[in-house]
Amino acid sequence: MNKKTEQKIAFAIFRLLGLLVAGVLFWILGFIIYNGISVISWDFLTAAPAEGMTAGGIFPAIAGTLCLVAGSVTLAFPIGVMSAVYMNEYAGGSWVVRFIRVMTNNLGSIPSIVFGLFGMTLFVNTLGFGDSILAGSCTLGLLVLPLIIRTTEESLKAIPSSFRTGSLALGASKLQTIRKVVLPMAFPNIVTGLILSIGRVSGETAPILFTVAAYFLPKLPDSLFSQVMALPYHLYVIATSGTDIEASRPIAYGTALVLIAIVLSMNLLAATLRKLK
């Protein structure tokens, strides 16, 4: 076989495999949409579950997920951005930075169920938050911290040092340089990271399992110490342990569809923002 045909065959196989992956994704999406679209309606999005979760909507779970996203991101975003700024702008290549970086990477590879367990021990029990939005947000916040730190660090690295030296040469302090030149320039990419973390947080089940998620709680939370329902956990519940699993199957697909729509639209938004600049 000559080189050319060999190459052709190889690339054909690669292409096929690539398409296979894309195909699987479309299959899952199509499957969820096909099964879930029939239950999607205004009522489904705005009503509470009814009749043992075999009817009604998923509004409390949507609201709960929004609360958790807001809570976790509010906690993790400032901390993540500030640590990334410290690591990239202040600390040079010192061992402290290398240590922090290795640790954040490790933090990122811990299975999310372990975060759940840790969150339950620390936030729910030791700190006494109970099963609550606060405990769940803290746990989810820890989970996305590495992602936020990494995306922020990358956006800071992408800024040529000539902008920093230019600012410093005008008598600006390091902090002024960061605030007035570096952060504004990195902002679009930092926001992209933020949106990715929102997508990540809204889809996680394990970390909220023992820290906040309620099996069935058809009312809206009234404080940070309330429990809430959440989309991923609600999906798990109606798919595995509802009162009538067969009857609630369409609702499970509807819930999955809403969840996927949220996560995918966040990812798409992030991708578009990245392309825009």
Place this chain on the structure above:
Amino acid sequence: MIQAKDINFYYGDFQALRNISMEIAAHTVTAFIGPSGCGKSTFLRLFNRMNDLIDNTRLTGECLVEGENIYRKSVQVDELRKKVGMVFQKPNPFPKSIFENVAYGLRVNGIRDKKYIARQVEESLKAAALWEEVKDKLKKSAFELSGGQQQRLCIARALAISPSILLMDEPASALDPISTSKIEELIHSLKKDYTIVIVTHNMQQAARVSDKTGFFMLGELIEYDDTKNIFLKPEKEQTQNYITGRFG
């Protein structure tokens, strides 16, 4: 204005400057020439302590600006950099409007007075020979300017905080001939108000703009004299070889 005494400078173990002493008088233009890697930029960056930003460096000797040792502990680096402005090889305007670029140095130094800022921006742009070209689009992004205009904007930006010394590290090397000659004219006109030190690879440029020229090689200051002496009757053979292109 600037006095360097017995300067030795090291990047880690590598000695980049060897025993350099030099005096630079006020209201003169001094050019640094020499082959690539001989330490011109390193020496220039000593005067506003930009070398501080590089890790693992060491300096011995004294460097005085307006009679004050700028490496004393009590010296505030940001105050020094207000006094000693710098223009870099590649234009590096901020992604802000033309106005804000020039106003930046004033704002970070705590100046709030809007009228003063506006006046200072105008004066600096005029001094940098850019005012006529940009006066109707001060709110436009600095990135919309040409490379030569951007470099003059960077000069205006440096002038706005009223330094007494202006350091220029190959300010025209990224520019076309027309922009280059504009910058050279500019250097000429700035001389009456500022002390200028310029690094250049362009012999003609050094000969055209400077009063004094220092020739560096391998971290040493080989010869430092009036520009016409350096170019017409240099004392050292190395200098002679370099300026006649017989270097190497």
